[in-house]
Amino acid sequence: MEIEPDTKDWTWVLRRRCDECGVEAGAEDPSTVPALVRDAVGRWEAVLRRPDVAVRPDPATWSPLEYAAHVRDVFRIFDQRLRLMLDEDEPTFPNWDQDAAAVAQAYGEQDPAVVGEELAAAGAAVAGAFAAVPRDRWQRRGLRGNGAEFTVLTLAQYFVHDVLHHLHDVRG
Numbered sequence: 001m002e003i004e005p006d007t008k009d010w011t012w013v014l015r016r017r018c019d020e021c022g023v024e025a026g027a028e029d030p031s032t033v034p035a036l037v038r039d040a041v042g043r044w045e046a047v048l049r050r051p052d053v054a055v056r057p058d059p060a061t062w063s064p065l066e067y068a069a070h071v072r073d074v075f076r077i078f079d080q081r082l083r084l085m086l087d088e089d090e091p092t093f094p095n096w097d098q099d100a101a102a103v104a105q106a107y108g109e110q111d112p113a114v115v116g117e118e119l120a121a122a123g124a125a126v127a128g129a130f131a132a133v134p135r136d137r138w139q140r141r142g143l144r145g146n147g148a149e150f151t152v153l154t155l156a157q158y159f160v161h162d163v164l165h166h167l168h169d170v171r172g
């Protein structure tokens with residue numbers, strides 16, 4: 001079973017509402033992250049309790065379990081990126097190949113209960129980290145390996161969309 005690598009550029013979600021999931025990421029900011037993440041974690045936990053959570057809807061689409069494991073790692077990676085932006089001036093983020101991570105860590109074979117616990121812990125950590133950034137540091141910058149530039153503010157917006165869009169992917 002092969003998943004097409006997701007090379008799409010999602011930075012447009014910062015400028016307009018996403019037609020697929022309906023999220024208007026540009027309206028969010030670091031202070032709104034905790035409530036959104038708390039709600040999302042509850043919905044992901046419900047998804048992970050589905051009896052068919054490990055079943056792919058078709059061979060080229062991740063199962064809800066694989067999406068949940070990905071979102072857990074999104075929580076962890078964005079926590080790291082945020083800390084880097086606060087600790088260093090205009091850091092370049094280490095590359096993260098999402099599709100390679102899914103294969104290397106065998107997302108589809110992980111225990112849904114464990115993924116749920118890890119997702120809740122990682123979600124609480126990253127939510128707290130965003131909420132703790134004082135407003136006068138929201139414009140600190142960081143760069144993705146491909147040159148895309150983020151501030152703490154737009155990183156929060158991009159992050160929120162990613163987490164909620166994947167809930168839409170699994171109808172969670």
Ligand SMILES: [Zn+2]
Nearest residue numbers: 018020021165
């Ligand atoms: Zn979306």
